[in-house]
Amino acid sequence: MNIYIYIFNFVTREKKKKPRTPSLNTPISPRSSSPLFSILISHPRRISSSSPSSSAPPPPRAPIPFPDCAAAAAAAAMGMGPLENAVVEAPAEAVGGGGVGGGSYAVLQCGEDSEYVRKAYGGYFEVFRALLAEDGERWRVYRAVRGELPAEEEAAGIDGFVISGSCSDAHGEEPWILALVDLIRRQHAAGKRILGVCFGHQVLCRALGGKTGRSKKGWDIGVNCIHPTAAMARLFAPIKLPVHMPIIEFHQDEVWELPPQAEVLARSDMTGVEMFRLGNRAMGVQGHPEYSKDILMSIADRLLRNNLILDCQVDVAKASFDVRQPDKDLWKKVCRGFLKGRVQSPQQQQHQKQQKAAQLVL
Template identity: 30%
Template sequence: MKIGILQTGHSPDELKDDLGDYGDMFVELLRDQGFEFEIFSVVDNQFPASVEEADGWLITGSKHGAYEDHDWIPPLEELIREIAGIGDPLIGVCFGHQIIAQALGGKVEKFAGGWAVGRQSYDFGGVEMAFNAWHQDQVTERPEGAKVLASNDFCENAVLLYGDQILTIQPHPEFGSAFIDGLINTRGKGVVPQDQLDAAATKLDLPVANESFADQMADFFRKERA
């Protein structure tokens, strides 16, 4: 099965050589799942020629806002609607989570409550799972038919499921502690309140459920659909 990774941003230059770009992180996360991958850097207007170029799709995170005026966002939203229309599996992470919701009729905003940075716990119907997060924007209005799979007090729409075809998650199952540490010392400075950066730094050694969610992502891609 071939997964097309729609890369919507780049990791900081200071981290890219050692820890990879955003698309590379998902190749690494799903490395043992038996998939073939192709990365399309849509943030640089490198789009697939058609939705037939992959069997499933994944949209990465980004430093950009889904509501911002970039020339690559409208065609990405069109591609999302096309993928949804033909029924191919689609997974979105952070920005991917947000742009899918926006493309399908939801609303994304800069959250009045501020930032979520570093390790956060989420309630998956009574089961707690922790992931690294790095976001201020949130899905504040769900598209019709989107079901909440996980949330916490800060982020109501943390994980959404659209039928059996689209799965999206606000935190980052692809971010390990080394990358969060790097973000704290690069993009975080002067942008995220220092007390939040300091608090995130104290949790770098705590476990996260990245591998468990990678298995869920792989199962979702491979799921038989009508």
């Protein structure tokens, strides 16, 4: 209860220091000076990542009381304490073969660049390259949201695909989404590596036989701690994963049902399937390993101006960064390791050493 009081007092104090001043054209969200005042929330459309809002409105959500926003910030503190730096231990299992350096990769961009990201970073493609690209590699972008996808001949020369976030529903029926689902199925069957992020995580699940939909818990915005399963600990044994993996989240859809034979890699208090994999070639991450605080807040402020989220939700997101920071270096290792097939178990590493030693003897 003390942490709830602390977070609520922090949010209240910040409001007094930095009052919001909406423009004349900005709809003002309902507010009350009493923390016990209930605000009715309906989400007129879904914004799961960084792009303009979808035109298809979802069913209205049930009312959510204002104190739940403060409670959400307090929930971000879950996992702090003596286990914060602990490591998940489990027998090792390899991601799969693959060499270091070189390779050809493609980002399938499922949302348009925001003005802020375009000016600050050069677009979301550059944001993903900063997270994933290394010297000697070839990277290209296809604007999947505009119907741009690689032809079969092009796809044959690509080693791995990254599917970005989007404002659209992964369970939607827009032509570009259906074309993307078809491409995912064909490339997965061809043995290509696929990494899905946020919307990409969800549409990857759909394409491989799972189900997605609205989260019963509503929006998840800010830094959240996800918890790796034993399966993930085995998969990434050389990295020695911590018990808590902070990541930036911005979504209100989620995976409902895994594809056949897929397994959960991570969970959180908000979302049951934060990560999953199907074999060693497909992995989904619900959060945004590529995001930074400024990107998240630019999106949140834009949605707030358009009355798509509440200002208390923006306060919760800001407060979450005061509790912890996303572990960008850890997520680089995880995402690069899977996409490029480089994560090896200790047994594989020992086997390679033995092979090299045997070659020297010969």
